[in-house]
Amino acid sequence: MRKQYLHIIKNLVTAIVVTLFFSCKNDFDDVQKVGVLQNQPIGETEHIDLKYTEFKKDTVRLLANLLSPKMLDYSNRDFAFSEFPKGIELKIYDENNNQTTITSNYAIAYTETDIIDLRGNVVIATPGKDTLFTEQLFYNQKLEWLFTNEPWLFKRAVGPMHGIGFDSDKEFKNFQMLEMGGDFQFDN
Numbered sequence: 001m002r003k004q005y006l007h008i009i010k011n012l013v014t015a016i017v018v019t020l021f022f023s024c025k026n027d028f029d030d031v032q033k034v035g036v037l038q039n040q041p042i043g044e045t046e047h048i049d050l051k052y053t054e055f056k057k058d059t060v061r062l063l064a065n066l067l068s069p070k071m072l073d074y075s076n077r078d079f080a081f082s083e084f085p086k087g088i089e090l091k092i093y094d095e096n097n098n099q100t101t102i103t104s105n106y107a108i109a110y111t112e113t114d115i116i117d118l119r120g121n122v123v124i125a126t127p128g129k130d131t132l133f134t135e136q137l138f139y140n141q142k143l144e145w146l147f148t149n150e151p152w153l154f155k156r157a158v159g160p161m162h163g164i165g166f167d168s169d170k171e172f173k174n175f176q177m178l179e180m181g182g183d184f185q186f187d188n
Helices: 002-023 028-039
Strands: 043-056 059-073 081-084 088-093 099-104 106-110 115-125 131-140 145-155 161-169 175-182
Antiparallel strands (some): 059 081, 088 099, 099 115, 131 145
């Protein structure tokens, strides 16, 4: 009787395992599709013309205007970001409505860190006709600070400067260069 009971238990366990094995069928293609969907952007926008304004004393003032042929929104990721694979043109306006223009061939903006990574033919043209050229530039939106470790050229009215790596505030008033060369003018 004990032998028969063990035999019934073994058959029952075997039947349950076989049933579970065949009922838990994973299709590898379906598993791959889930991974692909998680890597896809949650949104895609074309021909962006985004204006950032401020409303003060019954007046609306334009602070910035972002233009881009394409934006991919990856806010569905753990480390959310927006990607601009075809580049950007950003126009920033000061209190006197003077315009600074920033362009690049590619950009990516990280939501959590407020860091913008500009790549490929990065150009910043200020209202004072100063122009910065580099291949990669980072901008910290919280600190309003620019930095790069790449070679750069800064054309100014008093003469060009060039070097590798720099840190600066957004108005180029506090400019710290790592390696540099060019024409310099010093006040006595």
